Amino acid sequence: MTTLKTLADHLAAEQTADVAVKDVVAAIAKACIQISNVVASGAISGSLGAAGQVNVQDEEQKKLDIITNDILRDALKACPAVAGLASEELEEIETTGRAGGFLVTFDPLDGSSNIDVNVSVGTIFSILPAPEGREATEADFLLSGRQQVAAGYVVYGPQTMLVLTLSKGVFGFTMSAEGDWLLTHETVSINADTAEFAINMSNQRHWAEPVRRYIDDCLQGKDGPRGKNFNMRWVASMVADVHRILMRGGIFLYPWDAREPDKPGKLRLLYEANPMALIVERAGGKATDGKTAILDLQPTRLHQRVPVVLGSANEVDLVSA
Numbered sequence: 001m002t003t004l005k006t007l008a009d010h011l012a013a014e015q016t017a018d019v020a021v022k023d024v025v026a027a028i029a030k031a032c033i034q035i036s037n038v039v040a041s042g043a044i045s046g047s048l049g050a051a052g053q054v055n056v057q058d059e060e061q062k063k064l065d066i067i068t069n070d071i072l073r074d075a076l077k078a079c080p081a082v083a084g085l086a087s088e089e090l091e092e093i094e095t096t097g098r099a100g101g102f103l104v105t106f107d108p109l110d111g112s113s114n115i116d117v118n119v120s121v122g123t124i125f126s127i128l129p130a131p132e133g134r135e136a137t138e139a140d141f142l143l144s145g146r147q148q149v150a151a152g153y154v155v156y157g158p159q160t161m162l163v164l165t166l167s168k169g170v171f172g173f174t175m176s177a178e179g180d181w182l183l184t185h186e187t188v189s190i191n192a193d194t195a196e197f198a199i200n201m202s203n204q205r206h207w208a209e210p211v212r213r214y215i216d217d218c219l220q221g222k223d224g225p226r227g228k229n230f231n232m233r234w235v236a237s238m239v240a241d242v243h244r245i246l247m248r249g250g251i252f253l254y255p256w257d258a259r260e261p262d263k264p265g266k267l268r269l270l271y272e273a274n275p276m277a278l279i280v281e282r283a284g285g286k287a288t289d290g291k292t293a294i295l296d297l298q299p300t301r302l303h304q305r306v307p308v309v310l311g312s313a314n315e316v317d318l319v320s321a
């Protein structure tokens, strides 16, 4: 068997402007091994089920949302290169008292509805530059996705995998039985064409016209305007749906819908859409809010929501035309 490179080998070879970002990635990767073990232990460790409280988004928190949030928060606070953090599970930002270095935004356990039913869930993270010479404020987190220094996710599935983009390219690491991250997927890329879409079809009646039309055309298959049959997948864990798209192409949509017209979508810009958009673009795909590239959006609020259309470039163009 050939020897696979470790994450440490890979990070050592990465050409980054500020080498300390590698320490942040390493700290997150280590924390995610701990998260993987807690997730895998499920009912044995008594970590399944509701926590009995809601988060800032008014969503019911699961015990694992809180446990995983604490693991990442503690790991980041202990990392000297981290100046501050923001999480889906925390109403406000938290700072470490340090200036310079990096800010990290994260969703500690994405795919909450799948936690108790043993379906893939994940951790999503985005690393941003922190201000020099002073402590960070909430406004310092409101940077466009193009300013991300690194982004990644870990999917806790049949294999636990870390997918990372730092200076360039997208790389996938598989967690070994010994708890090491081994480079198994080099320079991941997304086909420009696909015949597979991912959307929660139960919301169809609430969609806006362009999304309704796009999916209608796909559903008509080879006899319709697209002239080919489409397949559908929806895991309901963004991490798992995006991972599938990185592995074999596809398009993912969580569009605006009329259920809550004042909310622009379900997914959050700073710790879900932006990191995934950077990974997808670096893999040759596209990510928009239906019109504009996600990475060009100027955030205005920490927990801001955004419609998301991402994946195979030619399909995303069709929806975003």
Ligand code: AHM
Binding pocket: 059, 088, 107, 109, 110, 111, 112, 113, 200, 236, 237, 238, 239, 254, 266, 267
């Ligand atoms: P979460 O962060 O509370 O888990 O919510 C985000 C998740 C995404 O992972 C997934 O794409 C979406 O919500 C699924 O939503 P729905 O249950 O409406 O299909």
Ligand code: MG
Binding pocket: 088, 107, 109, 110, 111, 272
């Ligand atoms: Mg989430």
